[in-house]
Amino acid sequence: MNASIAENLAQVHAQIQAACQAAGRPASSVRLLAVSKTWGADAVRQAHAAGQTAFGENYIQEAVDKITELKALPLEWHCIGPIQSNKTRLVAEHFDWVHTIDRLKIAQRLSEQRPATLPPLQVCIQVNVDGGETKSGVSPQDLPELARAVAALPHMQLRGLMTIPEPAQSEAAARSVHRQARLLLEGLVQEGLALDTLSMGMSADMAPAIAEGSTMVRVGTAIFGKR
Numbered sequence: 143m144n145a146s147i148a149e150n151l152a153q154v155h156a157q158i159q160a161a162c163q164a165a166g167r168p169a170s171s172v173r174l175l176a177v178s179k180t181w182g183a184d185a186v187r188q189a190h191a192a193g194q195t196a197f198g199e200n201y202i203q204e205a206v207d208k209i210t211e212l213k214a215l216p217l218e219w220h221c222i223g224p225i226q227s228n229k230t231r232l233v234a235e236h237f238d239w240v241h242t243i244d245r246l247k248i249a250q251r252l253s254e255q256r257p258a259t260l261p262p263l264q265v266c267i268q269v270n271v272d273g274g275e276t277k278s279g280v281s282p283q284d285l286p287e288l289a290r291a292v293a294a295l296p297h298m299q300l301r302g303l304m305t306i307p308e309p310a311q312s313e314a315a316a317r318s319v320h321r322q323a324r325l326l327l328e329g330l331v332q333e334g335l336a337l338d339t340l341s342m343g344m345s346a347d348m349a350p351a352i353a354e355g356s357t358m359v360r361v362g363t364a365i366f367g368k369r
């Protein structure tokens with residue numbers, strides 16, 4: 143038993159709580175997604191024993207092996223990595239959430255391949271808020287059309303947006319990028335989409351992300367250690 147995963151989780155929760163307090167938000171308004179990529183089933187078991195239920199994975203086959211091995215535990219699995227067309231079936235059959243929708247074609251395949259015996263797949267659209275040319279994520283211009291199309295698909299529920307901003311030079315710069323994501327979400331809500339999730343903020347930018355309305359922060363290294 144590795145006591146440090148439990149200790150690390152407690153520390154991350156304390157950071158989330160402090161950021162929420164500074165932002166005047168209840169601590170319960172931000173969920174922690176423990177990013178367990180590259181770590182084995184044992185590390186996930188230890189985090190679960192310390193109270194963690196939501197886990198994020200980037201590499202589909204690695205994740206599916208882990209999810210299968212840990213079937214007996216009541217865990218919630220989030221896909222936060224890029225998805226190729228030939229991997230959509232595995233994702234649709236094994237994950238609870240997908241944060242990285244950036245093309246309609248992938249969303250359509252996930253919807254078609256979601257087994258009828260499972261609840262609708264919970265999805266976020268990844269948006270490229272800071273305009274990195276080579277980055278995945280839909281551009282803010284193309285977001286509304288993609289969001290309407292995804293929201294209309296059966297077997298999935300569009301919950302919100304996800305971002306992976308470039309490291310910012312200052313807290314103010316980080317906040318401005320996160321604010322853009324929040325404003326994009328609010329714009330979609332005003333159009334009538336029922337969205338409640340902003341997946342943004344990692345170890346380095348948790349506080350500015352929470353200050354701008356993040357509802358889910360994704361943390362790996364600070365919980366499990368260096369990969």
Ligand SMILES: *Cc1c(COP(=O)(O)O)cnc(C)c1O
Pocket residue numbers: 177179200222223306344345360361362363364
């Ligand atoms: C790996 C990863 C994280 C967690 O990063 P750490 O530096 O390990 O905390 C969060 N979000 C995404 C999309 C990732 O790929």
